[in-house]
Amino acid sequence: MAVHAHPDDESSKGAATMARYAAEGVDVLVVTCTGGERGSILNPAMDRPEIEADIGRVRTEEMARAREILGVEQRWLGFVDSGFPEGDPPPPLPDGCFALEPLETAAEPLVRAVREFRPHVVLTYDEKGGYPHPDHVKCHEVSVEAFDAAGDPERYPGTGEPWQPLKLYYHMSFTKERMFALHDAMLGAGLESPYAEWLGRFSEDDAPPPWQVTTRVPCGDYFETRDRALLAHATQIDPNGFWFQVPLDLQREHWPTEDYHLARSLVDTEVPEDDLFAGVREKVFS
Numbered sequence: 001m002a003v004h005a006h007p008d009d010e011s012s013k014g015a016a017t018m019a020r021y022a023a024e025g026v027d028v029l030v031v032t033c034t035g036g037e038r039g040s041i042l043n044p045a046m047d048r049p050e051i052e053a054d055i056g057r058v059r060t061e062e063m064a065r066a067r068e069i070l071g072v073e074q075r076w077l078g079f080v081d082s083g084f085p086e087g088d089p090p091p092p093l094p095d096g097c098f099a100l101e102p103l104e105t106a107a108e109p110l111v112r113a114v115r116e117f118r119p120h121v122v123l124t125y126d127e128k129g130g131y132p133h134p135d136h137v138k139c140h141e142v143s144v145e146a147f148d149a150a151g152d153p154e155r156y157p158g159t160g161e162p163w164q165p166l167k168l169y170y171h172m173s174f175t176k177e178r179m180f181a182l183h184d185a186m187l188g189a190g191l192e193s194p195y196a197e198w199l200g201r202f203s204e205d206d207a208p209p210p211w212q213v214t215t216r217v218p219c220g221d222y223f224e225t226r227d228r229a230l231l232a233h234a235t236q237i238d239p240n241g242f243w244f245q246v247p248l249d250l251q252r253e254h255w256p257t258e259d260y261h262l263a264r265s266l267v268d269t270e271v272p273e274d275d276l277f278a279g280v281r282e283k284v285f286s
Helices: 015-023 049-053 055-070 103-117 134-149 176-188 220-232 248-254 280-285
Strands: 002-004 029-034 073-079 121-124 167-171 215-218 257-265
Touching: 002 134, 015 055, 015 215, 015 220, 029 055, 029 103, 029 134, 049 055, 055 073, 055 220, 073 103, 103 134, 121 134, 134 167, 176 248, 220 248
Parallel strands: 002 029, 002 121, 029 073, 121 167
Antiparallel strands: 167 257, 215 257
16 A cells, blocks of 8 residues: 555656556555645646646546556545645645644544555655655655554544554655766766756765665566656646656666665564565465
């Protein structure tokens, strides 16, 4: 189960991993917390009044195409996008949005989804949300709450029979090491690197990230599937933009994995791992 804040997040974080496991016969469910109703239109070709006026429906249709491409199931939790507040100071979040929901209210439908789908592995964001969008932070909070609560029969009564997932992972999609590797690969191929500006912000004095990569899942064969799923989110993804500037052959050669931090494990496993189900397969199928 991969828990995401908005439609399109599932295709930009962990998509090749999900496509690989789905192709191998694993049941994969994407849970989408909000409908993305307040998302900006980031593809100039889709920035049209009729699209903006019906953005909720459009993003629902985009999600349907993306999940079909990835070969996964998908479930909406039904909360309303909080938007990304900008300004100094930022404006207050809108009433009724996902980020302002009480934790138990926001987590209850996810607990229900966990108890119905019965995943062994849950993917989500770290405590900073991967980046500080209020819905991403809330997504982290409800994911951890559901992981801890779904197996407890005393908590969230009326949401199904208890089920305890065995491993919880955080996405580590944009690590410094990955960006440097792809940056150097682009320069070595005589190409302009899309990471130059990002890497210019790093300093040798920067504190190490709070979460280290523990798990690298080989999934380069599914990068093309990932990109097709991304392109399905046409309002959010510019086909001429950042996401597609590094050729797939360079990605497969220099960074053929998607990366994660193992935040919780109730099974024996040794890090580094190359499989989200390391330790799970032995426990469940032995």
